[in-house]
Amino acid sequence: MTITSLEYGVPAVAGGTPAKTTPYTKEQRYGEAELQQLREALEQGTLFYTGGRKVRDFEAAFANLCGADHAIACSSGTAGIHATLIAGGISPGDEVITSPITDMGSIVPILYQGAVPVFADLEPHTYNLAPGAVEAAITPYTCAILAIHLFGNACNLQALSEIAERHNLLLIEDCAQAHGCLYQGRAVGNWGRMGCYSFNEFKHVACGDGGIVITNDAESARKLRLATDKCYNREAGATSRQATFLANNYRMTELQGAVALAQTSKLNDIVQRRRNWCGQLLEALKDVPGIALPEITAGCDPSWWYFALRVEPAVLGADAATFASALRAEGLPVAANYIGQGIYEYPIFTQHSAFERGEHPYCRYAYGPGLCPTAEAILDTIVMLTVREAYTQTDLEETVYAIRRVAAWFQQQSQGGVA
Ligand SMILES: *Cc1c(COP(=O)(O)O)cnc(C)c1O
Numbered sequence: 001m002t003i004t005s006l007e008y009g010v011p012a013v014a015g016g017t018p019a020k021t022t023p024y025t026k027e028q029r030y031g032e033a034e035l036q037q038l039r040e041a042l043e044q045g046t047l048f049y050t051g052g053r054k055v056r057d058f059e060a061a062f063a064n065l066c067g068a069d070h071a072i073a074c075s076s077g078t079a080g081i082h083a084t085l086i087a088g089g090i091s092p093g094d095e096v097i098t099s100p101i102t103d104m105g106s107i108v109p110i111l112y113q114g115a116v117p118v119f120a121d122l123e124p125h126t127y128n129l130a131p132g133a134v135e136a137a138i139t140p141y142t143c144a145i146l147a148i149h150l151f152g153n154a155c156n157l158q159a160l161s162e163i164a165e166r167h168n169l170l171l172i173e174d175c176a177q178a179h180g181c182l183y184q185g186r187a188v189g190n191w192g193r194m195g196c197y198s199f200n201e202f203k204h205v206a207c208g209d210g211g212i213v214i215t216n217d218a219e220s221a222r223k224l225r226l227a228t229d230k231c232y233n234r235e236a237g238a239t240s241r242q243a244t245f246l247a248n249n250y251r252m253t254e255l256q257g258a259v260a261l262a263q264t265s266k267l268n269d270i271v272q273r274r275r276n277w278c279g280q281l282l283e284a285l286k287d288v289p290g291i292a293l294p295e296i297t298a299g300c301d302p303s304w305w306y307f308a309l310r311v312e313p314a315v316l317g318a319d320a321a322t323f324a325s326a327l328r329a330e331g332l333p334v335a336a337n338y339i340g341q342g343i344y345e346y347p348i349f350t351q352h353s354a355f356e357r358g359e360h361p362y363c364r365y366a367y368g369p370g371l372c373p374t375a376e377a378i379l380d381t382i383v384m385l386t387v388r389e390a391y392t393q394t395d396l397e398e399t400v401y402a403i404r405r406v407a408a409w410f411q412q413q414s415q416g417g418v419a
Helices: 032-043 054-066 077-087 104-112 131-136 157-166 218-227 254-264 267-284 320-329 373-381 393-414
Strands: 070-074 095-098 116-119 142-148 170-174 194-198 211-215 306-311 334-336 382-386
Touching: 032 054, 032 254, 054 070, 054 211, 054 254, 070 077, 070 218, 070 254, 077 104, 077 170, 077 194, 077 211, 077 218, 095 104, 104 116, 104 142, 131 157, 142 157, 157 170, 211 218, 267 306, 267 393, 306 320, 306 373, 320 334, 320 382, 320 393, 373 382
Parallel strands: 095 116, 095 142, 142 170, 170 194
Antiparallel strands: 070 211, 194 211, 306 382, 334 382
């Protein structure tokens, strides 16, 4: 089938009128509900989590929403991941298998714990850990798997749980991009021993900065509480300072708790709307030559942080950056290449420069280009569309039109059509 760009008109990048005729719909994410909670927090006369109700109420509400037994709030998603490693007993020299496409917040805590990140390759279209690659990366030093649910789509948790069980490894879920994402009908974060969420400004829900860890294991919950509060035991009102293990101050204040509590009550609605909009977008782009759509993991009901597709340069004659800039000319909020390079290509890994002096166990490991070829191919070709729950049907139609138009034009160009 030959697609001519004419049926879509001339793309904006070639002088046409941009497909997006009106700005994407926006909503204020903070409002009366947050203000009311903040007022109540201040009126408590204390902003410390053991003195007030907001952090505790947020923990109860979030645990309830996820169907988890326990939730422990903390100062960031990064802090939450660190707390899970501490609570899980991860110690210097331990290897933690994880994904090379993630936020540094997943990786920093592994290094701070003295442990060694081992990067396993990904599935080409879910962008998540390939179970086979995880299993192949296991050594006698492996202690944990940190599964990242990228862009709101779950990892193959069935397979990862089985691998963790078979090899007696700790499974931790990084759900910082996957609020409201379900796997086999259950919130992510419930499959590993612990699951971490971030409430930073860029996530589905936010409180400025904050994080929360869910678990169904009472002993992990007890340790997480200590791991986020300098190993001080504040049970029953009195504070015991008899620290038994190394833990940072990762506490959440009542101010963040207040906002996070209000935001949590909005999460179901936020996720439902994103799911609806992105589900329609996915359907509408099904047959577009030259782009590979994101694949939803079997058994997953995704919550769509970004909508990330891959360009096929062999078909389009355009790379991700070129395709993305043509979409931006149409008025779409897109970016190419996500984090640019696999985490293991960053100087902190290639130069082992985490600390200025001394021997961190990860210095004995070689990192650099080529470790995970599929992950690198994903980053080379990925184009991410910013998704907001406020988007309307008009936003959807214009987005679809823009992507179809730009893809058809590049394809025609690459087949030797007129410029
Ligand atoms: C945002 C994010 C984090 C870190 O969360 P912060 O709250 O910014 O510390 C960790 N992992 C992933 C996958 C993230 O997207």
